[in-house]
Amino acid sequence: MTRRAAPVDYPVALTVAGSDSGGAAGIQADLKTMEACGAYGTSVVTSVTAQNTRGVHGVHHLPPADVAAQLDAVRDDYDVRAVKTGMLGRSDTLETVVEGVAEIDAPVVVDPVLVATSGDALADDRVEAAYETLFAHAALLTPNADEAETLTGVDIESRVDARVAGERLREQGADAALVTGGDPYVEDDRDIAVDVLVTADDVRVFEHERVETARTHGSGCTLSSAIAARLATGDDLDTAVEAGIEHVARAVRYPHAVGTETGSVHHLAALRDDADRHATVEAVRALRAEHGDASVAGATPYAESAADVAAPDASGVVRFDVPSRPGELLLAAREHDPSLRYAATVPYDAETWGEDGARTCAPDPSLPPDERVARAFDVCADAPVLVDPSECDGDAATCFAADVAALRERLP
The missing domain is CATH 3.40.1190.20 (Ribokinase)
Structure with a gap:
């Protein structure tokens, strides 16, 4: 026909x-x-x-x-x-x-x-x-x-x-x-x-x-x-x-x-960038399903703002322009390495991080996110792990990667 x-x-x-x-x-x-x-x-x-x-x-x-x-x-x-x-x-x-x-x-x-x-x-x-x-x-x-x-x-x-x-x-x-x-x-x-x-x-x-x-x-x-x-x-x-x-x-x-x-x-x-938005959402959904204890976010290839970063909202729906710790830090990290597209924040325990422990950096938590990320990259230019101390829930670590597979390998 x-x-x-x-x-x-x-x-x-x-x-x-x-x-x-x-x-x-x-x-x-x-x-x-x-x-x-x-x-x-x-x-x-x-x-x-x-x-x-x-x-x-x-x-x-x-x-x-x-x-x-x-x-x-x-x-x-x-x-x-x-x-x-x-x-x-x-x-x-x-x-x-x-x-x-x-x-x-x-x-x-x-x-x-x-x-x-x-x-x-x-x-x-x-x-x-x-x-x-x-x-x-x-x-x-x-x-x-x-x-x-x-x-x-x-x-x-x-x-x-x-x-x-x-x-x-x-x-x-x-x-x-x-x-x-x-x-x-x-x-x-x-x-x-x-x-x-x-x-x-x-x-x-x-x-x-x-x-x-x-x-x-x-x-x-x-x-x-x-x-x-x-x-x-x-x-x-x-x-x-x-x-x-x-x-x-x-x-x-x-x-x-x-x-x-x-x-x-x-x-x-x-x-x-617009053409990749759906794939970015799907990748974040997959990461969230695999790592239930992680807060995850993903940026489009040419992301410029929170409107280009996908993360789960309060009801668990993955969408763009959702305020999130990993999303905010990911945008700041992309200023140092634009190839980074995914981030995950998880509970931090130095014993479980293995080799990535050498990449960790815990700058002053009172600093703005962009300054904290900049200091982390000063310590380790190759995708550092940013540690945030918390009085209530223990320390949290945020790591970054250029793709989903690389982020999976970095998570404990």
């Missing part, structure tokens, strides 16, 4: 950008990100770059007629719900894109790409000067601090400077501007990254922990395309921006180990 097709009705998003042969940025990044964020991605290629994590080695700009033909083809056949623009390269290409997006009744997110992460120029001076014609159609601009400085003439060293730059970008025609953080602002700790959203009604500041990595190639493209995809699904601007920032934060936290140290962000980290 011939099977019946089951079409999936995804909202359509369009990216207008250059091609990155390295797959980290440009059209390649946009399409992966749009799919990960719930939109069907269509594309218009403006330029072809010979590019990798070391830099841009060549650029070929497509003739404007070819860009227009792609825009016409997409517009004539697809119900485009949101548009993202990236690298446009030349002023005549920009003019063509302005004409094309003006015919599409959908929000436009403009990533004013001027240089690659490597520092190589991706647009000429005439494009920079002509951007205002595109800004007039933009629901949102997403420049990084350097691009915002170039476009506005504002030296951005503080949150106030970022707000002023955002206001000037709005004066140039855009409905809103999201100035993304580069170097830490003067009033901020070096561990904090800050993005400033300026709209007609409000100024909103997004703070998130800075990740110590140079593997950020494609982060700007990923952010703007994630926001466009969420707008296509029907999110309002604030919701779409918040979701986009969360998406790119995870993509930067878990980058691809490809190329040089400036390698690619992981555009599909959130999607793959």
